[in-house]
Amino acid sequence: MKYQSKLFLLGDEIEEEVVGEGVTRKMMGYDDTILMAWVRFEQGSEGYVHAHPHSQVTYVESGAFDFTIGNETKRLTTGDSTYIPPNADHGAVCVGAGVLIDVFSPVREDFLED
Amino acid sequence: MKYQSKLFLLGDEIEEEVVGEGVTRKMMGYDDTILMAWVRFEQGSEGYVHAHPHSQVTYVESGAFDFTIGNETKRLTTGDSTYIPPNADHGAVCVGAGVLIDVFSPVREDFLED
Numbered sequence: 127m128k129y130q131s132k133l134f135l136l137g138d139e140i141e142e143e144v145v146g147e148g149v150t151r152k153m154m155g156y157d158d159t160i161l162m163a164w165v166r167f168e169q170g171s172e173g174y175v176h177a178h179p180h181s182q183v184t185y186v187e188s189g190a191f192d193f194t195i196g197n198e199t200k201r202l203t204t205g206d207s208t209y210i211p212p213n214a215d216h217g218a219v220c221v222g223a224g225v226l227i228d229v230f231s232p233v234r235e236d237f238l239e240d
Numbered sequence: 241m242k243y244q245s246k247l248f249l250l251g252d253e254i255e256e257e258v259v260g261e262g263v264t265r266k267m268m269g270y271d272d273t274i275l276m277a278w279v280r281f282e283q284g285s286e287g288y289v290h291a292h293p294h295s296q297v298t299y300v301e302s303g304a305f306d307f308t309i310g311n312e313t314k315r316l317t318t319g320d321s322t323y324i325p326p327n328a329d330h331g332a333v334c335v336g337a338g339v340l341i342d343v344f345s346p347v348r349e350d351f352l353e354d
Contacts, residue, residue, distance in 0.1 A: 130325065133309050138317030148340050155297035155323025160274065160345040162297040162321060183269035183276040185341050187301060205251030207276060209269025211244065227299050231274040231345040 129233050131155045145228070147171060148220070153237060155226075162234045167191070167220035175217035180230040182210040189224010193217075242272045243347050251278070261285060262334075267351060268341075275347045281334035289331035291347070294344040296324040302340010307331075 131153070140152040148171030154162035167173075169187065175194065184193075190203045195216045202208060204224070210216045218226070245267070254266040262285030268276035274336075281303065289308065298307075304317045309330045316322060318338070324330045332340070 127325075131311065131323045133312045133314065133323055133325075134307070135321045135323070136316075137320075138322070153328065154299060154321040157323065157325065159295045159297050160297055160343065162299060162343060164299070164319075172245075181271050181273045183274055183343065185276060185278070185299075186266060192247070196272065199313075200248045202248065205278075207249045207251070207268040207278075209245045209247055209249070209271065210307075211241075211247075211271065227341055228277060229274065229343045 127158045129235075129238060130157045140164075142166070143172075146173075149173070156233050156238070159232050159239060161230045163228045163230075163237065165226045165228055166218040167224060167226070169220055169223045171220045173218040175215050177213050178217045178234075179212050180232060181212050182216075184208050184210070184230050187221060187225040187227055190222035191218045191220055191224070191226065208233060241272045243349075243352060245269045245303040254278075256280070260287075262302045263287070270347050270352070273346050275351060277342045277348075277351065279340045279342055281338060281340070283334055283337045285334045287332040289326050289329050290342075292331045292348075293326050294346060294348060295326050296330075297343050298322050298324070301339040301341055303334060304336035305338070305340065306333045306335055
């Protein structure tokens with residue numbers, strides 16, 4: 127493996143980096159095949175529409191988000207999730223402050239090499 | 241892709257299946273390369289030590305769990321996570337009722353073909 131995180135990751139000890147206006151991120155566990163990120167959004171903040179070759183699954187830990195994948199938009203709240211296929215255009219608008227658990231396969235090298 | 245879930249998954253609409261004593265599971269988003277599972281544990285329930293060739297990352301959504309990977313045990317609580325390398329022996333004892341978000345790469349075919 128080129129990438130491999132620690133085995134145990136304590137949320138309070140992980141650096142929370144600013145990745146956008148009202149958006150911060152912590153890098154959770156990962157290796158070459160998978161990467162989990164914890165992403166906090168303030169109300170009104172946004173993950174702008176973009177696409178990447180990675181498969182993605184996202185869990186709504188808290189808050190409310192209007193997710194758009196392709197031409198379809200749906201409001202997801204605590205306990206919901208979304209699957210984003212490779213290369214699908216997707217974005218989210220935070221309509222209630224909260225946290226998303228974003229998981230990608232393979233690893234997001236761009237996240238680790240910032 | 242052989243496997244591909246719906247794009248939007250509402251937690252309340254997903255079947256919660258019993259997978260062990262005091263342990264229930266919902267299948268969240270997946271495709272051939274990744275699978276997310278929501279797993280609820282009652283206090284005292286257990287994910288017995290096992291191993292699989294998939295890489296795994298797990299997020300503690302709520303509760304408290306004593307995770308063992310190989311010879312190392314650590315208590316993880318809400319907001320913590322763990323990375324479990326391929327083929328590593330691992331298990332968890334639930335010391336406070338809660339939910340884990342387990343994510344695997346590649347897909348857990350065994351979960352989908354039960």
